Amino acid sequence: MGVDLYSGNKNKGVRPEINVTPLVDVVLVLLIIFMVITPLLVRQFWVHIPEQEKKEVKQESKTNTEEPLVLCILPKNKLLINGNVKVSLEELPQRLKRVFAARDDHVLFVDIEDHANYGFAVEVMDRAREGGAVTIAVLTKPLAKN
Structure with a gap:
């Protein structure tokens, strides 16, 4: 017969105890996994493109007779x-400053080749921004010729 260490009473059987070591191991492994995955989930690039009414687009195309300024890379x-x-x-910033001086809008379209x-x-x-480009739009499709 054993003696109970806590109360000093004699025990007639074995006292059941929960082994928490495997539980702690599993929790630590899950903690490490989440610590590794969390920084990877934060690296996202969101682009919010404002929707325009069709009337505004039509009015701009009628009043704007200038050809859009496209910079091809x-x-x-x-x-x-x-x-x-x-x-x-x-010489890009100086050239763009001269071009934008003759225009009402400071919109620059950028067309980047695949390679x-x-x-x-x-x-x-960045240099185009130095040259006075207020809005830089990256082209995904070629501009339609009127």
Whole structure:
């Protein structure tokens, strides 16, 4: 017969105890998994595109007779303005300042070719912002010619 350690009484049987070690191991493994996965879930890029009424778009297209300003970023770090004017990265801000001085809007459309350098494209958009571009829109489809 055993002696109860807590009360000092004699026990006639074995006292059942819950083994919590496997439970603690499972909880720690789950904690580690969530700690690893949580930072990966936060890295998302959301783009909110405002919806426009069809009337506004029609009115803008009628009153706006200027051709949109499109900056093409080609492979091997080449730049074209409106598809025909070659420009270097260094002279881009000055060229855009001159172009925007003659325009009412400061909207720049950026057309990036498939094999263009992503880092270069980001740097070009930063330089375009220096050149006075207020709105920079990345083209997903070619602009329709009227």
